[in-house]
Amino acid sequence: MDNRNLAKKILAAIGGKENVTKVQHCMTRLRFRLKNSSNANKEIVKKIDGVMGVTEAGGQYQVIIGNNVSNVYKELVDILGISPEQVVEEVEEKEKRSLFNRFITMFTGIIVPVLGVLAASGVLKGLLVIFTQLNILSNESGIYQLLHIGSDALFYFFPIILGFSAANQLKTNPYVVATIGAGLVYPDFIALYNEGVQLDFIGIPVLLANYTQSIFPIIVAAWLVSLLEKQFKKLVPEALKLMGVPFLLLVTAFPITVLAIGPVTIYLSQLLASGANGLYSLNPIVAGVLLSGIWQLIVMVGLHGAFIPIIFNNLATMGYDPINAMLTVSVFAVAGSVLGVALKAKKKSQIKPVANASALSAILGVTEPGVYGILVPLKKPFIMTVIAGSIGGLIVGIFESVQYNFAGMGIFSIPGFISPDGIHSGFIGFLIAITAAFLVALILTYLFGYKEDIELSKQSIKQSNEEKEVKQAVEKVVYNPINGKVIPISEVNDGVFSSETMGKGFAVVPNEGVVYAPFDGTVVNVFHTKHAIGLLSNTGVELIIHIGLNTVELNGEPFNILVKDGEQIKQGQKIGEFDIEGIKAKGYDVTTPVVITNSNTFSSISIVATEETKEKEISVRIQ
Structure with a gap:
C-alpha cells in the first residue's frame, strides 16, 4: 500500500x-x-x-x-x-487526564524535536574519546578541539535549545523563552556562581547555580511565560505589543526563574535522580534483570516515555545514567531474536526478507518493526527476547555499566557508554552484555522459538482475512439524500457540475421534495438562499447537495431547511424540504447535483446508485 x-x-x-x-x-x-x-x-x-x-x-x-x-x-x-x-x-x-499523563505528553513533545541532534552530539563525543584513547587524535589538535566544541555546544547551551522547543510545545513566544535560557548560561552569570558571589535582587537573596546542561528549570520557565504572556497581551495596547509584551516577560519571568524556579527544580531534579539511582543501587543486578527483561513490554504499552525524564535528568545532574544501559541491552535481544527467525525461515519464505530488514532496523536502534512484525505475531521468539534481555541486564548490573552521553539506541549508543576518562570495566561489561543478549536471543530463537514456516502460513491466512475486513471497515459510504431518478453528473445542464470542477458525484431528478442526511456528520453550511447544504461526514467526506439548477435566484422561497450550521446529523434524518412544482413553475430545473467536494483526497470514488433510488440506499462508495 x-x-x-x-x-x-x-x-x-x-x-x-x-x-x-x-x-x-x-x-x-x-x-x-x-x-x-x-x-x-x-x-x-x-x-x-x-x-x-x-x-x-x-x-x-x-x-x-x-x-x-x-x-x-x-x-x-x-x-x-x-x-x-x-x-x-x-x-x-x-x-480526565492525569497530571502524570499530561507531563509525559508535554515532555515528549519537547524532547522529540531535539533527539536527532542530541544523539548525533552524543555519538560524536563518544567517538572523540575512542580516537584519543587509540592515539588517532591528540586532544590538543585543531581537529579534536573544533569537533569537541561542536559536540559539546548543545549540552552546554541546552537551556536555550530546550527553551525554544518547550515554547513551541506550550504555544508561547520561543524567542523570549530561548533568551531566558541564554540568561541561565550567560558567561557573567556562570562566573558569579564560580566565584561564590553573594547576590540579592530587591532584597531577595539569589541562589546562584550552574544551569548548563539543565533541563527542568527552562521547561518550567516556558510554562510560566505561557501563562504570563496571555495576561500581558490583555494589558498592553496593540501598538506596543511587539516590544511591550516581551519586555514585561523578561523583567518578570527571568528574575522569577533565577530566584525560585531554578533552585527548586534543581533540588527536585537531584531528588529524582537520587530516587531512581537509589533504587538501582539497592541491587543493580535485580534492577538489570527486571528492566532489561520487560523493557519491550513497556515499549509496547507506550509507557517508555516515562523513562525519558529520568534518563535525561540523570545525565544532566550526575553526568551519567545507569538506567539506559539496562534498556539498551533489550534492543540487542530483539535484534538477535528477529535474526534467528530470519536464519531459520526458508529461502522462499515471505517472512525472511521482513525479518532480515527488521533485524537490521533493531541493530540500528529501532525495534518496533521486529517486535510488532515478527516477535509478537509469532509469540515464542518474544519469550526468547525476554530471557535474553534479562541475561544481558544481569551482566550490566554486575559490571554497573552506565551511560555518559545520550547517543541514540542500538549500535549508535555504544560510544555513549565510554567514560570521558577513558575505557573502563563498565564499558567492557556493557559490550559483553549486548553481545550476550544478542547471541542468546539468536540461538534460543533458532533452536526453540521458530518452527520453520508453520506459524507463518497460519499468520498469512489470518492476515489475508483481516485485510479483507479492513478494506470493508474503512470504506466510506454516502446514502442517497433525495428520492428520485439518478443520472450521471456529466448529464447535468450546468458546466460547473457536469465538468466535475466541484468534484465527483451524481444527480437526482427528485420525485419527492424531501432531503435526507446521507451520512452521520455535521452541517457545515446552509446557504442563506436555502437552495444548497454543505455537509461533512464523520469519516471525512465533504459533500454539497444543490437543490435544482440556478435556484439561488429564487432567494429561498420554495425551500425549508430544517437544520442549521454546526448541527450534528444522523443518516436518514430529514434535513430539508422543497416545493418541486413551485420550482418548476418558476421555470427552473429541479435536477439536484450531489457532489463530493474533496474528491481529490480519496483513492477511489464509485457511484453505485440505482436508476430509481431511495434514501436508504447507498449511492457512493469511497476509499
Missing part, C-alpha cells in the same frame, strides 16, 4: 480529520491527540496493512508504523492541510 492510502485509512479509522487536534511522529510512531478517543476503532487500525500496532499512553493515540513513519506523516499532514506539529483545533475532548 502506498503511503498516502495508508495515511487515509488510518485517518478514517481514528474518526476522520475532524477528530484530530494534533499529530506528531517519533522514530516509529504516529502520535495523535484526539478530540474523542472513543471515535477511533483500535481493532480496525491494527488490521490496516502497514500498521504494526496501536497503543494509548500519555494522552496520545499512538499508531506504530516503523521505519516508514516519516513518509506516512508527510502524507498525513498534507491530507489534514496542516504544517508539521500544527494544532488543527484547540477544542479537545473533555476527558
Whole structure:
C-alpha cells in the first residue's frame, strides 16, 4: 500500500480529520491527540496493512508504523492541510487526564524535536574519546578541539535549545523563552556562581547555580511565560505589543526563574535522580534483570516515555545514567531474536526478507518493526527476547555499566557508554552484555522459538482475512439524500457540475421534495438562499447537495431547511424540504447535483446508485 492510502485509512479509522487536534511522529510512531478517543476503532487500525500496532499512553493515540513513519506523516499532514506539529483545533475532548499523563505528553513533545541532534552530539563525543584513547587524535589538535566544541555546544547551551522547543510545545513566544535560557548560561552569570558571589535582587537573596546542561528549570520557565504572556497581551495596547509584551516577560519571568524556579527544580531534579539511582543501587543486578527483561513490554504499552525524564535528568545532574544501559541491552535481544527467525525461515519464505530488514532496523536502534512484525505475531521468539534481555541486564548490573552521553539506541549508543576518562570495566561489561543478549536471543530463537514456516502460513491466512475486513471497515459510504431518478453528473445542464470542477458525484431528478442526511456528520453550511447544504461526514467526506439548477435566484422561497450550521446529523434524518412544482413553475430545473467536494483526497470514488433510488440506499462508495 502506498503511503498516502495508508495515511487515509488510518485517518478514517481514528474518526476522520475532524477528530484530530494534533499529530506528531517519533522514530516509529504516529502520535495523535484526539478530540474523542472513543471515535477511533483500535481493532480496525491494527488490521490496516502497514500498521504494526496501536497503543494509548500519555494522552496520545499512538499508531506504530516503523521505519516508514516519516513518509506516512508527510502524507498525513498534507491530507489534514496542516504544517508539521500544527494544532488543527484547540477544542479537545473533555476527558480526565492525569497530571502524570499530561507531563509525559508535554515532555515528549519537547524532547522529540531535539533527539536527532542530541544523539548525533552524543555519538560524536563518544567517538572523540575512542580516537584519543587509540592515539588517532591528540586532544590538543585543531581537529579534536573544533569537533569537541561542536559536540559539546548543545549540552552546554541546552537551556536555550530546550527553551525554544518547550515554547513551541506550550504555544508561547520561543524567542523570549530561548533568551531566558541564554540568561541561565550567560558567561557573567556562570562566573558569579564560580566565584561564590553573594547576590540579592530587591532584597531577595539569589541562589546562584550552574544551569548548563539543565533541563527542568527552562521547561518550567516556558510554562510560566505561557501563562504570563496571555495576561500581558490583555494589558498592553496593540501598538506596543511587539516590544511591550516581551519586555514585561523578561523583567518578570527571568528574575522569577533565577530566584525560585531554578533552585527548586534543581533540588527536585537531584531528588529524582537520587530516587531512581537509589533504587538501582539497592541491587543493580535485580534492577538489570527486571528492566532489561520487560523493557519491550513497556515499549509496547507506550509507557517508555516515562523513562525519558529520568534518563535525561540523570545525565544532566550526575553526568551519567545507569538506567539506559539496562534498556539498551533489550534492543540487542530483539535484534538477535528477529535474526534467528530470519536464519531459520526458508529461502522462499515471505517472512525472511521482513525479518532480515527488521533485524537490521533493531541493530540500528529501532525495534518496533521486529517486535510488532515478527516477535509478537509469532509469540515464542518474544519469550526468547525476554530471557535474553534479562541475561544481558544481569551482566550490566554486575559490571554497573552506565551511560555518559545520550547517543541514540542500538549500535549508535555504544560510544555513549565510554567514560570521558577513558575505557573502563563498565564499558567492557556493557559490550559483553549486548553481545550476550544478542547471541542468546539468536540461538534460543533458532533452536526453540521458530518452527520453520508453520506459524507463518497460519499468520498469512489470518492476515489475508483481516485485510479483507479492513478494506470493508474503512470504506466510506454516502446514502442517497433525495428520492428520485439518478443520472450521471456529466448529464447535468450546468458546466460547473457536469465538468466535475466541484468534484465527483451524481444527480437526482427528485420525485419527492424531501432531503435526507446521507451520512452521520455535521452541517457545515446552509446557504442563506436555502437552495444548497454543505455537509461533512464523520469519516471525512465533504459533500454539497444543490437543490435544482440556478435556484439561488429564487432567494429561498420554495425551500425549508430544517437544520442549521454546526448541527450534528444522523443518516436518514430529514434535513430539508422543497416545493418541486413551485420550482418548476418558476421555470427552473429541479435536477439536484450531489457532489463530493474533496474528491481529490480519496483513492477511489464509485457511484453505485440505482436508476430509481431511495434514501436508504447507498449511492457512493469511497476509499
